[in-house]
Amino acid sequence: MKNKKLYTVKNSKVAKPSSSKSLLWVFVTLVLILALAGVIYRVYFYNKSQPGVMIPTTTSSNKAPQTPASNTPSQTNSSSQSSKSTGSGQTQTVVNLSSPSGNFVSSHHIGESDSVESTCNTTPGAKCSIIFTNDAGAKLYLAAQTIDQNGTAYWNWTPAGAKMTSGTWHVQAVATSGSQTKTTKDPTALEVSP
DSSP states (O other): OOOOOOOOOOSOOOOOOOOHHHHHHHHHHHHHHHHHHHHHHHHHTTTTTSOSEEOOOBOOOSSOOOOOOTTSOOOOOOOOEEEEEOSSSOEEEEEOOOOOBSOSSSOSEEETTOOEEEEEEOSTTOEEEEEEEETTOOEEEEEEEEOOTTSEEEEEEOTTTTTOOSEEEEEEEEEEETTEEEEEEOSSOEEEEO
16 A cells, blocks of 8 residues: 555634624624515515505594494394403403494495495404405405494595496405404495496
């Protein structure tokens, strides 16, 4: 066997983490990336549960609650409560969400310049939104409102202000409370004429 020489490298330097400045730059870069991701999420993905165009409205909160119209599903507005233990000796009251009901539109045959009132009756403290979808798939919605202590939310709006085109629009109300969601479809379509 021949002699093999082992070579050693002298004065070689192993990459060491430079000063704390480098770590600071890495941290700042990560924070900026996360902030940018948050902005992108907010702009592109936020509120995709109700894609469409929000209808400009005026609201009135001092009205007496209305009873559901005969053309909308009659549903009880009473909500049941249950208690559950949180594990730390405390009890938490859970309110069961009632399905939305009411006059989702005050008239089902309207002109583009007519004033329309929409109501949603459900569990007090929940949020309700009313969504309009036409046959082409366009969606418009009345922004979610918190249901008042009487169990009702009101919207006043016009098809012209909403840029709602003439034709047939299907109407549904969506109520949410915590992780609970209930939807009710209006059995009568909204007909908008020019």
